Amino acid sequence: MSPVIGIVMGSDSDWPVMEGAAKALDEFEIAYEVDVVSAHRMPREMIAYGEQAAERGLKAIIAGAGGAAHLPGMLASVTPLPVIGVPVPLKYLDGMDSLLSIVQMPAGVPVATVSVAGARNAGLLAVRMLAAHDEELRHRMTDFLQDLNDQATEKGKRLRAKVEGAAGFGFGGGK
Numbered sequence: 470m471s472p473v474i475g476i477v478m479g480s481d482s483d484w485p486v487m488e489g490a491a492k493a494l495d496e497f498e499i500a501y502e503v504d505v506v507s508a509h510r511m512p513r514e515m516i517a518y519g520e521q522a523a524e525r526g527l528k529a530i531i532a533g534a535g536g537a538a539h540l541p542g543m544l545a546s547v548t549p550l551p552v553i554g555v556p557v558p559l560k561y562l563d564g565m566d567s568l569l570s571i572v573q574m575p576a577g578v579p580v581a582t583v584s585v586a587g588a589r590n591a592g593l594l595a596v597r598m599l600a601a602h603d604e605e606l607r608h609r610m611t612d613f614l615q616d617l618n619d620q621a622t623e624k625g626k627r628l629r630a631k632v633e634g635a636a637g638f639g640f641g642g643g644k
């Protein structure tokens with residue numbers, strides 16, 4: 470299957486965070502490619518990647534970078550595809566530098582920014598983008614949400630059993 474999502478990052482050191490996006494796409498059996506594409510260190514290749522992404526068949530790009538994270542915004546400036554930016558936290562500033570670099574885009578060039586290190590959500594957002602034009606994938610996303618709901622309900626049940634069991638009485642309100 471040819472890739473429909475591009476996962477790119479400023480350095481291979483971002484992979485431990487960016488892997489979360491790949492795993493989310495794996496769960497939905499979405500074909501993706503991964504690469505290091507740095508706006509700062511390889512600007513010509515970065516422009517070429519962005520300019521060719523749509524014609525190569527990609528439907529969205531997930532771009533992660535740390536520090537002065539210009540990669541997602543620069544890619545968004547040369548492709549009509551949706552770009553999802555992942556702020557990667559580094560040793561200093563806890564990812565705030567990266568978050569603000571990615572989220573504060575000028576009007577006209579949007580980047581859908583997820584939370585610091587939120588690569589899993591970037592992957593899931595990409596799945597939703599594809600699902601907008603794919604009914605079967607939309608059903609799978611609905612099932613996924615139902616699973617989350619069931620798990621949260623189960624957590625509530627377990628917590629109530631633990632607390633009410635320890636106290637020896639019910640607090641009411643629980644089912």
Ligand SMILES: Nc1c(C(=O)O)ncn1[C@@H]1O[C@H](COP(=O)(O)O)[C@@H](O)[C@H]1O
Binds near residue numbers: 533
């Ligand atoms: N923010 C950017 C860009 C860019 O935005 O073009 N290129 C690399 N980087 C970031 O530099 C950090 C340190 O990289 P190294 O670990 O290679 O020194 C990484 O988090 C990378 O995303």
